[in-house]
Amino acid sequence: MTPSIIIIFGCLAMSILAIGIVLFVIAYQKRVLANQNELAQAENRFQAQLIEATLTTEQQEREKIARNLHDDIGTSLNILRLNLEKIKRNASRAETAEKTADTALEMVSSTIQNLRMVSRDLMPATLTKIGLVESLDELFKQINESGATSIELVVPETNAKIDNKTGVQLYRICQEVINNLLKHGNASAIKVYVTLLNEKNFSMEVHHNGVKFTDDDVKKLYDLNRGVGLKSIESRTRMINASIHYKHNDHGSIIEIKSAQA
Amino acid sequence: MTLETFLNYFNRLSSYSAVIPLIIGIFYIRTFNLVLKVLFCYLFFSFLFEIYTIYLIQLNQYNLFSYYLFSVVEFSIFTFIYMTLFRFKQKLSISIIFILIFILVAYIDYNHINGHEHMNELSRNVESIILIIFAILFFRHIILNPLKENLVTSYSFWFNTAIIVYFSGSFFIFLFSNYMLDKSPSTFLAIYAIHSFFNITFNILLAVALTKKTNDA
Numbered sequence: 001m002t003p004s005i006i007i008i009f010g011c012l013a014m015s016i017l018a019i020g021i022v023l024f025v026i027a028y029q030k031r032v033l034a035n036q037n038e039l040a041q042a043e044n045r046f047q048a049q050l051i052e053a054t055l056t057t058e059q060q061e062r063e064k065i066a067r068n069l070h071d072d073i074g075t076s077l078n079i080l081r082l083n084l085e086k087i088k089r090n091a092s093r094a095e096t097a098e099k100t101a102d103t104a105l106e107m108v109s110s111t112i113q114n115l116r117m118v119s120r121d122l123m124p125a126t127l128t129k130i131g132l133v134e135s136l137d138e139l140f141k142q143i144n145e146s147g148a149t150s151i152e153l154v155v156p157e158t159n160a161k162i163d164n165k166t167g168v169q170l171y172r173i174c175q176e177v178i179n180n181l182l183k184h185g186n187a188s189a190i191k192v193y194v195t196l197l198n199e200k201n202f203s204m205e206v207h208h209n210g211v212k213f214t215d216d217d218v219k220k221l222y223d224l225n226r227g228v229g230l231k232s233i234e235s236r237t238r239m240i241n242a243s244i245h246y247k248h249n250d251h252g253s254i255i256e257i258k259s260a261q262a
Numbered sequence: 263m264t265l266e267t268f269l270n271y272f273n274r275l276s277s278y279s280a281v282i283p284l285i286i287g288i289f290y291i292r293t294f295n296l297v298l299k300v301l302f303c304y305l306f307f308s309f310l311f312e313i314y315t316i317y318l319i320q321l322n323q324y325n326l327f328s329y330y331l332f333s334v335v336e337f338s339i340f341t342f343i344y345m346t347l348f349r350f351k352q353k354l355s356i357s358i359i360f361i362l363i364f365i366l367v368a369y370i371d372y373n374h375i376n377g378h379e380h381m382n383e384l385s386r387n388v389e390s391i392i393l394i395i396f397a398i399l400f401f402r403h404i405i406l407n408p409l410k411e412n413l414v415t416s417y418s419f420w421f422n423t424a425i426i427v428y429f430s431g432s433f434f435i436f437l438f439s440n441y442m443l444d445k446s447p448s449t450f451l452a453i454y455a456i457h458s459f460f461n462i463t464f465n466i467l468l469a470v471a472l473t474k475k476t477n478d479a
Binding site: 006010032 | 430
């Protein structure tokens, strides 16, 4: 083979190689851009689902409050009015009036109790007054008293305090997680570990013996456009710049919620 | 028109093609960043060199020393551009190290290997190899740090393509340049036409680079 032939074939081979590299890089970059677009679109879709879930949950809460107001407090006040009318009518008959007054007083007490429940649903009074840990403690006491499950709160000693906004969201997340575990998870024992680091940072782990549930299961539900409660939790978690993971190991299942810097 | 005449015209056209990016550059000069300004300086220098070479050929004179000088300037400019594109903080220091090494290679080539009567085969080949490596590394850099917009809208992509296509395509010609000088004029013309083709491609690709946006590097 003469050097002239070597030069011609060499030039040809090298230029083909160079063009091949260029084309490969173009194709690769196109694929990366396409993937990025797809990811961005998926993220947008997911964000839309989260917003929808938040709105749905909010609507459900409003409906619940409206129902409570109408069914419990409204009914109680109606009965109370009837009782007061009866007292007025029977003012001359002391015995009947006293009996009716007792019923009315009972009704007032019951209404106050119902009103407290509605108020707690809207915003737990303890949360702003005495803080997140005490509010969770009170919530868990009520759940334990109902006998639905055994729930324990574990909080290491700390001087750190979480800010109000984060605390409210964390409380709601915990409420929704426990609600899900009772409703769908059949958990009979739940242990909640809360570690407060500073105003914005915390970690919360919910250990339970209920149905095995992992991140993959969550993703499957999302793909089927289901799990409104889970999406609401996810949305609240993002609001406080935290992440949530569902894990399972030999000892049971863990729901882990951590702020970005925890 | 004989093949020889055609090749002569083609090779001459290749020399004149240096004016294409220069004219395009004049239109876009206001949008240039540091890299494109340096590239434009190279194009101006390259254009002057082509004029000088054509002038010498018309006088039937050859000044092979000027090729050594051209290689050093070309290598220095392209090395600085790559160091800037790689976003090295010490781009000037690294460029100087590479340039000093290359000047040493060119010196050895001129004084001990090819001398003033031969083409600067060694320094040209070292330059080609280093620039091809830079070009491949830059593509790797693009793959690892993908641009947010389409690659073909980036000047750095076109510049890099120009370098890899020209220096890869012409590599074997640089490797055998002294062999070609000893051959018959017809063989030299035919093989040199390959270089001319890559040179025209190089100038067109650089012209495209000068028209692109400058916000990615």
